[in-house]
Amino acid sequence: MTSPTAAAELEVPRRGLAGRLVDAGREQAVVASGQAVAGLGNLAFVAVAARILEPGAFGRLAAFVALHTALHLPGAGLAASGAFDPARARRLERRCATAGWAAAAVLAAWSAPIGRVLDLPTGFVLALAATAPIAPLLGLRRGLAYGGRRHGTLVRSLVAEPVTRCSAGLALAVVAGATGAAWGVVAGGWISCVVLGPARRPRHAASPPRRAGGVAVGVSFTLLALLQHLDLVVANGLLDDAGAASFATLSTVGGLVAFATATLPLVLLAPTEDDEPTRLALALGAALAVGAGAVGLALVAPGTVIEAVVGDEYLGTRHLLAPYLGAMAALGIARVLAAHHACTGRSRRVAVTLVGVTLAFGAGLALFGRTEGTVVAVSTTSLGLAALALAVPSGRPHHAPRRRPWSRARDLDVPFLAGLFVAAVGVRVVTTRSLWIDEATTVAQARMPFWSMLDDLRRTDVHPPLHHVVLWATTRLVGTGELAIRAPSILAGALTVPAAYGLAREAFDRRSARVVAVLAVPAPFLVWYSQEARMYALFMLAGTLAVWAQLVALRTGRTAAYVAWALAAAAMVWSQWFGLLPLAVQVAATVVAVRRRAPGGPAATRWRGPLVALGVLVVALVPLVPLLADQLAEYAERGAGLSPAPSAVGLDASGVERATVSVYAVVANGLWAVTGYHADGVMEQLGALWPLAMLMVLAALGRHWTGRTKLVAGVAVLPALGLFAIGYLKRDLFELRYFALLGPLLLVLAGRVTSTLARTRASLVAATTALAALSVVALVDQQLNGANPRLYDFRGAVHDIVADAGPTAEVALEPEYLHTVVHYYGPDLDTTRVRGLDASRVGEDGIDVIVTERFIGSQAASALVGRSLYELEQRFGPPERIERPNVIVWRFR
């Protein structure tokens, strides 16, 4: 006999995917149309205001709008909370009104001192006071409209606000300037709130049941709103007037993108019986489409977009538009994911994640928010991180039934890794830097005919040929632009993310592997070498794959796995000679492991795989022997390395203390592997944190070290110790890049430690988010802090010269090896050395002298170039000095 419920279920016709999409899309489309009209209205308001107001007044209006938005931040949380749990929100209306009126009274009473503190006219503060009563109410009522699915009312409310702004606001702006426009903004909010009407119970339908997690949803969406506006508030405080106004234009355009996707999560949050995956797919697709479209438009025609929105006065910010819109696109995706997690019972996890991201964002802005560019960089990274953290697949929601083990993870890991790979590529492309001396040399070599390049490598270089061969091929396919020559490294660096995941999963478990993969995306050290057109990213990738393959081989004993290990290890050595050190550790570990294996069969069976691998290694590495011999001979002939090889001259400028190896060198290299490269002052501060290492060692007490952990740790540390010993004979060789495999392997171990210490899922997400946020902060400092001794802005310096003196200008440089990098950026520049320069032969147009800061800081440099510089000064007078990170240009005219 069929139960009534079952019978009712049978009567409901099952709908196909198209039908479900239509259902889900209809309500999104209705609300989005209202939002679009509102967006266009606001856009029109800003566009007209930017034209009719002076830049300073427009900046003040932007600041007011930012404060107005800040006042409405709790409203964002209330809207989400109301949409998610209308029953609970309805009871809050009176309290919201009381709180709003109290805030209004305080603001009005203290308007004058508050105005002085905020550097705003009192009229603006009074306008803020006027908006305070409806700040929480508007959000709450909109949330209730979403939750009650009263989409018509909602659309009317959304449209009423910009209509009021454009009519009353602009009229007031003409009459009373920025203050009038501000009052128009306030009036828009009031009218919108009135249109929504007071909260009341639905008359006919029964109240939906209470849903758990409403507070966490409110907190999450308040934080998301904060994330959207934090940069504008900080920029207004930290940047000068012009900078703040420029950033305000970016924020305005970016706000449009964020605005366009703002309703998607709120519709998703409303209680419904509809199909959740379909609704999520639709909302996510819409957010992705809007974001991608906006970024695409900003890439194709940034100037047009800026001009259309705020006029040509702010065109100077057009190069920042695409990354900033990317940040806003990421925010849109994060909001949808947050709503989805809330609906599936994971609202606490979302809140914890967003707290971490917000703290990281704030810290990043406070530390690096010096220019519009750095603010955009921090925003892009932080919001990208937010989307990434929320995209991490999480476990079983609290109220959901337990699924079969494996099924969920198996389904989600591929998209998870694909997402992280895309994010890794994005981070490595976005956070770019000028070409480095060694890279320019590599490019020059890759431009040679193939056999000439190999011959040059043999005679003048100290590296094996794999990276050069790859670069030789790619330069012929995609040219020698900055991105093109770094593409192999970027790709290898991004592939290291899934490779590290695979290694961690094989060595430990899926939980650790996910942490490792997330941390690998912004890991500063990995990002640094992924951006360098050199062999180190390839070395790290091959090394990571080699350890992974070795673990698989030792576990399964399969010959194919041993062959894979041998091939990856050979690629490691083909990338970097010092790959022989981890290879030696791996071979020793294999011998020990196979010997210890329980004798379950004949010895020949146990040793078959290792012997085949040995054969593959021999075959793969023997061709390198003549090259190695030739390079060693040339190296010895150059004076046992007293002068570095042309492709390693950058070491001179890398800021490494060269006298002897020391504990500090060990600490510094360890810190670089974890935190990336930083200014000397920052490194000193980081070095002072050594007691934390003591704590970590203590925390490792009693932890069982499996053979796998020992292998990973051994391959990470023993080559470094070997090079430390060698460093006593030849200091240059104790340099992190030569044991760069330490970076990804430390990351794998760190992921393991994190997943072991964090017992609950929430604490794991929090710890991973915190570590990723720290990585992002370190990454931003590494890439943007001009005091980083490894950061050389040759690109900017040469562009300055070309912009001022033309592409064929006369340039004197020192030291000599700068000519490759200078010629890369200015191929037609007429270069000569400063040393021995005859000032009388310099043309009438003058000359630019380019030197590295490190070079000019040495006494020997003064002896070498002092006379030439003196003569130039006698002839042309005191030069104009232009400083770029670690590069100085003197302009003699």
Added chain:
Amino acid sequence: MSDDPRRRPPSWDPGPPSPARRRALAWRTPLAVAALVLYLTWLAQPARIGNPALYGLLVVAELFNVVHALGFWWTCARAGHRPHRPVTTRVAVDVLIPVYGEPVDIVEPTVAAARRLTGAEVRVAVLDDGGSPEIEAMARRQGARYVRRTVHRGAKAGNINHALTTTDAPFVAVFDCDHVPAAEFLERTLGHLEDPGVALVQTPQWYANADRNEVAAAAGAQQELFFGPISRGRDARGAMFCCGTNMVLRRSALEAAGGFPEDSVTEDFELSIRLHEAGWRTAYVAEVLSAGLGPEDMASYASQQYRWARGCLGAIPRILRARLPLGLRVQYLLSASYFLAGWTVLVYGSLPVVQILTGAQPVAGATADEFLLRFGPYFAMALAMVAVAGRGSYTFRAFALAAASWWIHVRATVAALRRTRGRFVVTPKRGSTGRQPRAVWPSLAAIGVLVVAIVVGLSRDRSPATLNNVTLAVTHLAILAAGVAPALRRRPVAAAATATTREVAAA
């Protein structure tokens, strides 16, 4: 099936290490000594003296730890294996189980297991100082003798001494009422007592509830280090002492020593000194032959530690006066003075606070580079020795719990110096389920001081020197926080840690 963890097979083997591990310990020991000498000689140079008072405190603390590290390495260097001696004659053994207010379901499995002991003529006696009718009924039910004193004096020692007057077997086994012996307990131990010079055979204490309670786990890890390499090493040097439970004694030796001393809270420690003074030998069987329950909350742990600390520190003058060979005397001193370690925690934790607040530094004329070059290897080797000797049993939580007990040692020292009489407090066998901040308030106060120092330091400047001291303070804070954390968490109502009476009866 019962959920009593004491019924499961032990998950820990205190036996001798593998040859590979023994070799690892052997080659690490000289390296550790070399690292220690390198550090001490560097620290002892006059140029290192910064603030003389702080430097003095640091040196005293370091010397204390160095002495104990050397003692540990010395002890572990001979941590061997005592071969099994089978029992050749059947003898009578009085099995004494002192009880004082513990619930029946805790005691009954112990009595039931004692009744099943093989290898001797077993006479089980339940020594009830609590005068509980339920315990009396249980003893009858299990076929054990029920002994109740009329005059309560001398706590556990007095209870056992009273029982000795009512029994007459040549050997006496003592079990705390929560320690369930294995059936073969006497078969594995009595053989060693066939040597007429041996007065005592001790076996390890193992906390069976370590996998379900974090305090018990940390306390259990501390026990495993003691009953693992340390006790094996002591045994090899003839210095194993009585640990109060899981042991068999020769009645004649016990009576010759005057029974268990009743004027000490660590009657077992004091008894051992008397036995060794009288020329008796002791033996240690490194096999888990009983399963006990460790303290399940911080108040219980603190109470247990204070009793041990007070008793051992109070015994130091007695050890100094005792007529013992030098090696034995040193072993006793090492054990007793361990409970001064809390002072070193106090010193180490104070140094960064003082530096941040006053700028005074204990060590001068040295860069971080130089310091790390000397201190790093010593620190690493010391931990490596603990890890290798203890086979990874000693965990960070055990270390943190010990560090967070610094105030217990300080309090016990003061009590010992003032000669305040210690009181024997039975370690509660069931933990509280609520939070117990009062049980750890001195450590919480220390955490507060560290937090203040950190805030002051960070608000003052970000120089490497300040950051270094702030990080040191953070390190101490993290360790203390990890140590006191169990006291600040609610514990779920204990999953039945013991068997019910009915289950025992059924078994």
